[in-house]
Amino acid sequence: MTVKAQNLIWGVKRKPIVRDVSLHVAKGETVGLIGPNGSGKSSLLRLLAGLKKPASGTVEINGKNIAQIPRKALSRELAFVQQSAATDTNVTVNDVIRLGRTPHRSALAGWTEADDNAVNQALDRVDMATRRRQPWQTLSGGERQRVHIARALAQEPQVMFLDEPTNHLDIHHQIEILRMVRALDLTSIIALHDLNLAAMFCDRIVVLESGEIRACGTPAEVLTPALLRDVFRVSAEITMGAEDAAPHIRFAAQ
């Protein structure tokens, strides 16, 4: 599914937070959203996913304006993995992931084999199949994060929005989760702080600065020493990978 944002504007009181953002994401693309703290990444993701209403501008998923799609129908198409999402404490891993099936179920229908398959697959994908009975409150931060990703996968969306999904994860699981998201046959937009991971796993990168798109393109086009200096205020050297390998950023200590 394609995602198309046109002239999105959103703010709080008199403070503009997302300023005239237009963006087109192709079907199957993995797009990284990077930018300094407070640049508007989470706000933009929430606008794109229909969790916030823009002051003006539109978001279309596969050509349909999301403002006109009922919430439940929208939840069958797109999933959102929040930054450290809260979950009811008195539940198991399995319970949390089953919630991902809610948009696919009607009030009268029972739990189906398709629901079971989606939950089992999601558990396998995040490497949590052996933990399905574990109480949520006993999980580590990284395990909770993986369970939230599994809940989104159980939703079987066509578009996935992930807000810093690698927070709390060890390096193995950071790479595993991003590799998996990229390999899924869906469109994904991921807010990330680790620029090298963004370069490794994203087809394109969008750079936000003070709520505006500062740059947009392939990792090699976007991640230049000048942009890193101007937007992130760091000195860095970029080593270009051979053929289609990702560029690698080496940050200077000062």
Ligand SMILES: Nc1ncnc2c1ncn2[C@@H]1O[C@H](COP(=O)(O)OP(=O)(O)OP(=O)(O)O)[C@@H](O)[C@H]1O
């Ligand atoms: N509901 C709100 N009320 C007031 N200010 C808000 C609200 N939501 C976001 N902001 C402000 O908007 C700015 C952008 O926030 P946002 O969370 O979108 O940034 P971000 O790029 O995701 O940041 P980070 O990298 O720190 O997670 C911040 O200055 C934040 O304080």
